Amino acid sequence: AQKVTQAQTEISVVEKEDVTLDCVYETRDTTYYLFWYKQPPSGELVFLIRRNSFDEQNEISGRYSWNFQKSTSSFNFTITASQVVDSAVYFCALSEIGNEKLTFGTGTRLTIIP
Amino acid sequence: GAGVSQSPSNKVTEKGKDVELRCDPISGHTALYWYRQSLGQGLEFLIYFQGNSAPDKSGLPSDRFSAERTGGSVSTLTIQRTQQEDSAVYLCASSILTSGSFTQYFGPGTRLTVL
Numbered sequence: 001a002q003k004v005t006q007a008q009t010e011i012s013v014v015e016k017e018d019v020t021l022d023c024v025y026e027t028r029d030t031t032y033y034l035f036w037y038k039q040p041p042s043g044e045l046v047f048l049i050r051r052n053s054f055d056e057q058n059e060i061s062g063r064y065s066w067n068f069q070k071s072t073s074s075f076n077f078t079i080t081a082s083q084v085v086d087s088a089v090y091f092c093a094l095s096e097i098g099n100e101k102l103t104f105g106t107g108t109r110l111t112i113i114p
Numbered sequence: 115g116a117g118v119s120q121s122p123s124n125k126v127t128e129k130g131k132d133v134e135l136r137c138d139p140i141s142g143h144t145a146l147y148w149y150r151q152s153l154g155q156g157l158e159f160l161i162y163f164q165g166n167s168a169p170d171k172s173g174l175p176s177d178r179f180s181a182e183r184t185g186g187s188v189s190t191l192t193i194q195r196t197q198q199e200d201s202a203v204y205l206c207a208s209s210i211l212t213s214g215s216f217t218q219y220f221g222p223g224t225r226l227t228v229l
Contacts, residue, residue: 045220
């Protein structure tokens with residue numbers, strides 16, 4: 001069975017600080033996809049990134065970066081120079097290839113303090 | 115282009131009543147999913163439609179829940195004889211195959227409150 005663990009329930013940082021959101025996953029499959037979604041106060045889940053299990057390269061998009069380490073089954077998300085607009089709940093998710101339903105973690109509520 | 119839309123945005127009903135929730139996926143997306151988000155259970159998969167294949171209903175919590183997708187587009191999630199534990203936000207997502215995977219794009223959700 002698949003499982004996604006986001007151990008950090010809530011994080012608060014002061015604006016402009018860097019922050020890392022942790023995600024650890026479990027799956028018996030050798031091929032799978034990992035995702036991060038953002039849920040701002042408006043409630044809509046916003047897609048941020050998809051990572052194939054074959055590709056362990058880290059990815060950077062502006063102030064966002066993702067570190068995928070298959071050896072530790074982790075897919076961590078770092079926001080550099082955080083801004084108030086980054087305040088949201090962030091969800092990590094997993095899907096197995098050929099079975100597209102997402103298994104979500106419980107989410108991390110990130111609050112950026114101005 | 116237009117994203118996934120859901121209606122109604124809010125629904126309040128009395129215990130025992132039936133409700134229907136609607137999802138309009140992104141045009142051209144072949145796959146459609148329903149999830150439920152509640153305080154106690156987090157985000158849970160309910161059902162998944164892909165093209166003309168039989169839907170994956172493995173996440174439906176009871177036989178009071180059903181869903182259909184007409185013409186490969188609009189979907190309706192029906193909950194019969196609603197119970198208070200059905201109160202949650204019901205999220206719909208759609209996707210299309212790109213680079214070997216389906217990235218799901220979510221709608222704004224329908225907040226269901228069962229009194």
